[in-house]
Amino acid sequence: MAHxxxxxAVRQLVTKNDTKIVLLVxxxxxxxRTLEHPTSELEEARTPNLDKWARRGSLGRVLPxxxxxxxxxxxxHLALFGYNPLLPEHxxxxxxxxxxxxxxxxxAGAVAAxxxxxxxxxxxxxxxxxxxxxxxxxxxxVLAKMQAAVAAPIDGVTVRVLPVKEYRFALVFxxxxxxxxxxxxxxxxxxxPSLEPRARRDTPENARMVAVAAKAIALMRxxxxxxxxxxxxxxxxxxxxxxxxxxxQRFGLRAAAIATYPLYRGVxxxxxxxxxxxxxxxxxxxxxxxxxxxxxxFFFLHVKKTDAMGEDGNRAGKIxxxxxxxxxxxxxxxxxxxxxxxxxxHSTPPPMKAHxxxxxxxxxxxxxxxxDAGQRFTEGECDKGSLGVFPSCEIMQLALGHAxxxxxxxx
Amino acid sequence: MAHxxxxxAVRQLVTKNDTKIVLLVxxxxxxxRTLEHPTSELEEARTPNLDKWARRGSLGRVLPxxxxxxxxxxxxHLALFGYNPLLPEHxxxxxxxxxxxxxxxxxAGAVAAxxxxxxxxxxxxxxxxxxxxxxxxxxxxVLAKMQAAVAAPIDGVTVRVLPVKEYRFALVFxxxxxxxxxxxxxxxxxxxPSLEPRARRDTPENARMVAVAAKAIALMRxxxxxxxxxxxxxxxxxxxxxxxxxxxQRFGLRAAAIATYPLYRGVxxxxxxxxxxxxxxxxxxxxxxxxxxxxxxFFFLHVKKTDAMGEDGNRAGKIxxxxxxxxxxxxxxxxxxxxxxxxxxHSTPPPMKAHxxxxxxxxxxxxxxxxDAGQRFTEGECDKGSLGVFPSCEIMQLALGHAxxxxxxxx
Numbered sequence: 001m002a003h004x005x006x007x008x009a010v011r012q013l014v015t016k017n018d019t020k021i022v023l024l025v026x027x028x029x030x031x032x033r034t035l036e037h038p039t040s041e042l043e044e045a046r047t048p049n050l051d052k053w054a055r056r057g058s059l060g061r062v063l064p065x066x067x068x069x070x071x072x073x074x075x076x077h078l079a080l081f082g083y084n085p086l087l088p089e090h091x092x093x094x095x096x097x098x099x100x101x102x103x104x105x106x107x108a109g110a111v112a113a114x115x116x117x118x119x120x121x122x123x124x125x126x127x128x129x130x131x132x133x134x135x136x137x138x139x140x141x142v143l144a145k146m147q148a149a150v151a152a153p154i155d156g157v158t159v160r161v162l163p164v165k166e167y168r169f170a171l172v173f174x175x176x177x178x179x180x181x182x183x184x185x186x187x188x189x190x191x192x193p194s195l196e197p198r199a200r201r202d203t204p205e206n207a208r209m210v211a212v213a214a215k216a217i218a219l220m221r222x223x224x225x226x227x228x229x230x231x232x233x234x235x236x237x238x239x240x241x242x243x244x245x246x247x248x249q250r251f252g253l254r255a256a257a258i259a260t261y262p263l264y265r266g267v268x269x270x271x272x273x274x275x276x277x278x279x280x281x282x283x284x285x286x287x288x289x290x291x292x293x294x295x296x297x298f299f300f301l302h303v304k305k306t307d308a309m310g311e312d313g314n315r316a317g318k319i320x321x322x323x324x325x326x327x328x329x330x331x332x333x334x335x336x337x338x339x340x341x342x343x344x345x346h347s348t349p350p351p352m353k354a355h356x357x358x359x360x361x362x363x364x365x366x367x368x369x370x371x372d373a374g375q376r377f378t379e380g381e382c383d384k385g386s387l388g389v390f391p392s393c394e395i396m397q398l399a400l401g402h403a404x405x406x407x408x409x410x411x
Numbered sequence: 412m413a414h415x416x417x418x419x420a421v422r423q424l425v426t427k428n429d430t431k432i433v434l435l436v437x438x439x440x441x442x443x444r445t446l447e448h449p450t451s452e453l454e455e456a457r458t459p460n461l462d463k464w465a466r467r468g469s470l471g472r473v474l475p476x477x478x479x480x481x482x483x484x485x486x487x488h489l490a491l492f493g494y495n496p497l498l499p500e501h502x503x504x505x506x507x508x509x510x511x512x513x514x515x516x517x518x519a520g521a522v523a524a525x526x527x528x529x530x531x532x533x534x535x536x537x538x539x540x541x542x543x544x545x546x547x548x549x550x551x552x553v554l555a556k557m558q559a560a561v562a563a564p565i566d567g568v569t570v571r572v573l574p575v576k577e578y579r580f581a582l583v584f585x586x587x588x589x590x591x592x593x594x595x596x597x598x599x600x601x602x603x604p605s606l607e608p609r610a611r612r613d614t615p616e617n618a619r620m621v622a623v624a625a626k627a628i629a630l631m632r633x634x635x636x637x638x639x640x641x642x643x644x645x646x647x648x649x650x651x652x653x654x655x656x657x658x659x660q661r662f663g664l665r666a667a668a669i670a671t672y673p674l675y676r677g678v679x680x681x682x683x684x685x686x687x688x689x690x691x692x693x694x695x696x697x698x699x700x701x702x703x704x705x706x707x708x709f710f711f712l713h714v715k716k717t718d719a720m721g722e723d724g725n726r727a728g729k730i731x732x733x734x735x736x737x738x739x740x741x742x743x744x745x746x747x748x749x750x751x752x753x754x755x756x757h758s759t760p761p762p763m764k765a766h767x768x769x770x771x772x773x774x775x776x777x778x779x780x781x782x783d784a785g786q787r788f789t790e791g792e793c794d795k796g797s798l799g800v801f802p803s804c805e806i807m808q809l810a811l812g813h814a815x816x817x818x819x820x821x822x
Contacts, residue, residue: 033782035467061797065820066417067805068812069424072822085821086416097822349781355819357812358781359797379797383783389471389799 004084009409010397014252019338019403021253021298022289023395025080026325027073027264028307030347030360031318031379041315041350042361042378045322049329050363050377053340057365059374060387062395064346070357073307074100076345077267081300082251082396083244092270093180093239098170100266102162106241110174111209113235116186117142117167120232124193129186131230134167142230143169149223150216157212161220171235173212178240179205182213186234194234209238246272247298251396252405256292258285259302268300282324286331293335307355310348318350339366339402341395342377359389366402415495418661420820421808425663430749430814432664432709433700434806436491437736438484438675439718441758441771442729442790452726452761453772453789456733460740461774461788464751468776470785471798473806475757481768484718485511487756488678492711493662493807494655503681504591504650509581511677513573517652521585522620524646527597528553528578531643535604540597542641545578553641554580560634561627568623572631582646584623589651590616593624597645605645620649657683658709662807663816667703669696670713679711693735697742704746718766721759729761750777750813752806753788770800777813 031040064071064079065086074097075085083090092100095112106112117131117139134142143161150159157175164170181200187193197213199206213235225231247255249272257268257275265275274296278288285301292299303325309317332340340363347358361382372386387398400406442451475482475490476497485508486496494501503511506523517523528542528550545553554572561570568586575581592611598604608624610617624646635642658666660683668679668686676686685707689699696712703710714736720728743751751774758769772793783797798809811817 031781032779034780035782038782061799066420066808067801068809069420069817070812070819072819075821084416086420088416092821094822352779356779357809357817359799379781380784383795383797389797389801 006394006397007084010400010406011250013406013409014400015405015407016252017404019297019405020293020335021339021399021403022332022337022341023080023298023300023399024303024329024340024342025077025300026303026306026322026342026344028310028346028348028355029322029344030349030356030358032347032349032351032356032358033379034351037351040379041318041322043380045319045326047322047326047377049326050342051375053342053365054363054377054381055375056369056371057340057363058369058372058387059377059382059385060362061359061382061389062343062362062392063359063389064392068357070355071346072355073263073345074267076392077264078271079392080343080345080395081247081268081271082393083271084391084393090242090244092242092267094237095170095239096241096270097263097266098164098237099162099172100270101263102164102170103262103265104162104170104172105269106172107174109176109178109240110172111178111180111238111240113171113238115169115171115233115235117169117230118194118232118234119229120193126187126190126192126194126232129190129234130167134230136163136166139163139167139169139230142224142227145223146220149219154212154215155208159216167230171216173209173216175212177205178209178212179203180209180238180240181206182209182238184234184236185217186236194232197235241270244271248272251400253298254296255298255300256296257300257302258288259300259304260285261302261304264302264304273300282328286328290331290335306344307348310350311353313350313353315350339364339399341399343395360392362387362395364398364402368402415498417805417808418495421811421817422661424817424820425811426816426818427663428815430708430816431704431746432750432810432814433743433748433752434491434709434711434810435714435740435751435753436488436711437714437717437733437753437755439721439757439759439766440733440755441760441767441769443758443760443762443767443769444790445762448762451790452729452733454791456730456737458733458737458788460737461753462786464753464776465774465788465792466786467780467782468751468774469780469783469798470788470793470796471773472770472793472800473754473773473803474770474800475803477802479768481766482757483766484674484756485678487803488675489682490803491754491756491806492658492679492682493804494682495802495804501653501655503653503678505648506581506650507652507681508674508677509575509648510573510583511681512674513575513581514673514676515573515583516680517583518585520587520589520651521583522589522591522649522651524582524649526580526582526644526646528580528641529605529643529645530640531604537598537601537603537605537643540601540645541578545641547574547577550574550578550580550641553635553638556634557631560630565623565626566619570627578641582627584620586623588616589620589623590614591620591649591651592617593620593649595645595647596628597647605643608646652681655682659683662709662811664709665707666709666711667707668711668713669699670711670715671696672713672715675713675715684711693739697739701742701746717755718759721761722764724761724764726761750775750810752810754803754806771803773798773806775809775813779813
């Protein structure tokens, strides 16, 4: 497997001990200070626990992918987990990310594709690429008809039709000898029919997948042809599990993922983490952390709503979620992780109502920290930290170093 | 074309909109605070306009090539334009840089070489490798004789003899099927004759170039054999246009270059920028910026004299140029660029009287800036910024991000 020299060195130096590492990800936590509003949510929030860890820790800022680049949640988390998301071997295809996002574990060798319902006219041309933004409930019976149409395996391949949300669904093709290098069937415009599945590269595996997809599409289309809105669909992002090295292989860590949203569980699963059951609140997640504390070396704990509030432009809401998280962090006083990392997968500044490219505040606390000038987990204090601005995919190696889990390089 | 993963990702994410980006380069602007003189020129200059942009912007420092490495103007500007100057595919050969420096546009496939006049003794051995530092005016008639000697094409190749400065000139060989992998004919010492042209690698194109060069050299030497000082010459840095991807291909930007010195126009031209006519002063350059404002997306504006003053060790002069630039920047209040970047291609600290490796102060202002603690465009305030220290070749992607010209990476 291709590796940059840093990852290769880290892998070679990894050793095991009985330390515990916690990676607390507050999704989209980074903010943006503006002339109109010169303080960020992290600055305004009352965060006695974060402050305490910041005072005894080292601070900096992390870049999810590279300067100026805004990442989605998939690449943002891959980077936090130590996998450079810009390397082709770490690419998670859209189809795989989509089924990861509905908590569906991809069988080995299976191919996933994302589906969008579309409305077709009498001659089969697309008139609406989102089928009138079909509601989730409306989609259910249509998906059931599609699943019934492909109940029998096609050329030895089982087809699963999985609901996602509104007009979106996913297909998973499970069977031997399948390739995933297929073009989308979505023509990306209206007034034309959907495209037929076609291989991007000429291999027996891709040809087999094209044949199976074509048959499945024909059966499913026939089954829904009389639907008023969802009488057609387009498939995008055919992909297979990228077969990432596991956390155990890469870092020698038994890793657990605690997340309330399926996408984050899905990405953690692709990295070989054990996804554990938890509740719906931040407090639930920390309770779960306490319950599984003795069973793992590494704990990824994901807080979703900081991002959601940022995307809504809801400053007060984002502050509230930060304060909720801070309160729940009291559990850590008792658990005493050897290394605590707090950061985000990207910034989501409320003024932008979107993910952004701004470097994300970063905090690492351990007994080996160089206590720097940064006193709080905020944008401004992280700028004063001793860690500088560095790529998110180097966080894991830094955490391993602080955990005493990396041998000396050379003598 | 070979690409690092970051450039590859950037290229894939580039999108277009109607934003305007200004890259203001103050050549050699970075200084050096010493124990004897603890303030830099940027700190001492009165710069109300720069201060204003700094207060509403984000600050940091940039590394032209890599830590500890001092760059020349060619690589320094390539980096600012987003081309990592350390990658072999971005190498601009000395010959090409030399003709770029006299505003000569290389024809496709042509080979350029730098020439140095030399004084030879009666037996043809070099006695002075700079021909007594021949003055520019003295060189002119000698160069005319050389051009006359190669007035007719040689094996279908046209040879142009171009004056540069003092004992320096350039040759451009234009014709089909030429290679440029030739050793210098400069033996780098006196008491021996010039070397014959010889290929570094055995290819038909290089062999053809060797043959043409040998004939041209013989004709030109014969024409100047009776000159008192400039009766010989050495050729160095045979090179072809590296065929860089253009700014338009790489970043989707219609780019204009405004520079008073030919070298900077030349490097910009190699990157596919449109080099526009301007006057001789900083105020002229900003007037030009105003005139062409509606015709381009990206504007490179180059201020030369900060570097010249630094190389002279002239602190007061450098302060004056910085203040002149600041005054001219008032034009920007009216033009309102969406993204303004101010930096240098390298540092030229007056105490060193030379280019240096010190990270260069960097300022980016846009509506999406995280307003950080840095309050002025100075070494000290840039150290307090939120952008950290980063490679100059990442400036373009940061500017594109701030201009909303990069799509989100992954979902």
